[in-house]
Amino acid sequence: MTFALLLLGSVLAxxxxxxxxxxAGGMIxxxxxxxxxxxxTAMIIHGxxxxxxxxxxxxxxxxxIAGAILPYYLIGAAIAVGGFAALTVIPDASVVLILVxxxxxxxxxxxxxxxxxxxxxxTAVLCGVLVTAAQLLAGASGPLLDxxxxxxxxxxxxxxxxxxxxxxxxxxxxxVYYGWAAGFATDAPTWLIGAxxxxxxxxxxxxxxLHDHLDxxxxxxxxxxxxxxxxxxxxGNGVYELVGR
Numbered sequence: 001m002t003f004a005l006l007l008l009g010s011v012l013a014x015x016x017x018x019x020x021x022x023x024a025g026g027m028i029x030x031x032x033x034x035x036x037x038x039x040x041t042a043m044i045i046h047g048x049x050x051x052x053x054x055x056x057x058x059x060x061x062x063x064x065i066a067g068a069i070l071p072y073y074l075i076g077a078a079i080a081v082g083g084f085a086a087l088t089v090i091p092d093a094s095v096v097l098i099l100v101x102x103x104x105x106x107x108x109x110x111x112x113x114x115x116x117x118x119x120x121x122x123t124a125v126l127c128g129v130l131v132t133a134a135q136l137l138a139g140a141s142g143p144l145l146d147x148x149x150x151x152x153x154x155x156x157x158x159x160x161x162x163x164x165x166x167x168x169x170x171x172x173x174x175x176v177y178y179g180w181a182a183g184f185a186t187d188a189p190t191w192l193i194g195a196x197x198x199x200x201x202x203x204x205x206x207x208x209x210l211h212d213h214l215d216x217x218x219x220x221x222x223x224x225x226x227x228x229x230x231x232x233x234x235x236g237n238g239v240y241e242l243v244g245r
Contacts, residue, residue, distance in 0.1 A: 003036060004192050004195075006032070006036065007033075007036075007045070007192065007196055008195060008196060008199050010028070010029055010032045011029065011049050011053075011196045011199045011200050011203065012199050012200075012202065012203045013025075013028075013203070014026065014028050014029040014203070015049075015053045015199070015200045015201075015202070015203025015204050015206075015207060016203045016204075016206050016207040016210070017207065018053060018054075018057070018142075018203075018204070018207060019053075019057055019160075019203065019204045019205070019206065019207015019208045019209075019210065019211055020207045020210045020211050021211075021223040021226060025053070025142075025203075026046070026050050026139075026140040026141075026142050026167070027100050027101075027140045027142055027227070027230050027231070027234065028230060029046060029049065029050070029140070030042070030046050030096065030100055030138070030139040030140040031097055031100060031233075031234050031237065033045055033046050033139075034093040034096050034097060034139070035093075039090055039091060039092070039093050039096060040090055040178050042093075042096075042139065043139050043174055043175075043178040044174075044175055044178050044179055045193060045196065046139050046140070046171070046174075047139075047171040047172070047174040047175035047178070048171075048175060048193050048196070048197055049193075049196045049197055049199075049200045050140075050167065050168075050171040050200070051168050051171035051172050051175065052197040052198075052200045052201055053200035053201070053203065053204045054163075054164040054165075054167040054168040054171065054204075055164070055168040056200070056201040056204045056205070057160070057161075057164040057204040057207070057208055058161055058164035058165045058168055060204065060205065060208050061157060061160060061161035061164065061208065062161065063161075064155075064157040064158045064160075064161035064162075065158070065161045065162055065165055066119065066154060066158050066161075066162045068119070069118050069119060069124045069162065069166075070165065070166070072121045072122075072124035072125045072128065073118070073124045073125070073127060073128040073166050073169070074128060074169065075125050075128060076124070076125040076126060076127060076128020076129040076130075076131075076132065077128040077129070077131075077132040077169060077170065077173060078128075079125075079128070079129050080128065080129045080130075080132035080133040080136065081132060081136070081173050081177065083133070084133070084136050084177060085177065085180075089136075089137070090178070091137055091138075092242075093241065094238045094239075094241040094242040095137075095238070095242075096137070096138050096139055096238070097234045097235070097237050097238030097241065098234070098235055098238035098239060098242070099134070099137055099138035099238075100138045100139065100140050100231070100234045100238075101230075101231040101232060101233070101234030101235035101236075101238060102231070102235060103134060103138070103141065103142075103144040103231065104144075104146070104227045104228050104230075104231040105228065105231055105232075105235075106144070106147075116147055116148050116151065117148070117151055117152045118148040118149055118152060118162075119152050119153070119154070123148065124148075127145070127148045127166075128166075130144060131144055131145045131148075131166065131170060132170050132173060135170040135171065135173070135174050136173075136174055136177055136178075139174070141167075141170065142163075142167070142227070145163055145166065145167065146163075146223075146227065149162070149163060156211075160208075160211065
């Protein structure tokens with residue numbers, strides 16, 4: 001029961017956060033899941049919840065989706081999944097945490113990446129490769145995906161809607177990959193995963209409503225600092241677990 005309450009409470013809070021700023025929720029949820037369950041189980045639960053959360057958010061904001069980027073993103077995603085399927089890699093929990101935390105700092109500390117714009121076709125393919133690979137390795141790839149969006153001319157509604165679609169695709173691919181690698185078995189009962197998915201929809205709805213009260217300037221400023229702070233915490237926890245063994 002404690003596991004169920006922790007999971008559902010975490011899903012609700014992180015889905016609301018993602019609905020407001022379009023990122024960060026998945027990172028936090030992944031960090032919680034790898035702390036309380038095996039990596040493969042965490043990836044499958046995270047994939048189901050985040051696919052539902054992002055999918056519902058994409059539906060709520062469907063009129064804002066920049067559909068032209070999707071075919072090229074899918075090409076890149078297919079390349080990444082093909083490579084991972086050939087290797088069958090399941091990372092250690094501490095490595096997952098470190099990778100989750102490193103991605104936002106890479107975006108901040110590498111100014112030359114600032115010119116990446118997902119509305120350009122070759123960049124959309126590159127985004128599909130890198131972001132899908134990151135999702136399969138770390139579970140959450142929001143900070144890396146953010147690098148491809150914050151310098152575009154898309155408005156905040158288009159950014160959140162389009163990111164929600166691409167993230168949904170990635171999480172569905174993650175479920176398939178880790179389900180196959182782990183023999184489609186998890187330590188979490190089916191009813192709990194279903195309840196978490198419904199909770200994710202509720203959180204996404206609340207978050208998108210709250211997002212309407214956030215102006216463009218605040219969205220750009222606060223989202224960046226929130227994601228960096230969470231990244232630092234994830235890196236610290238991952239290193240602590242790795243060194244403490």
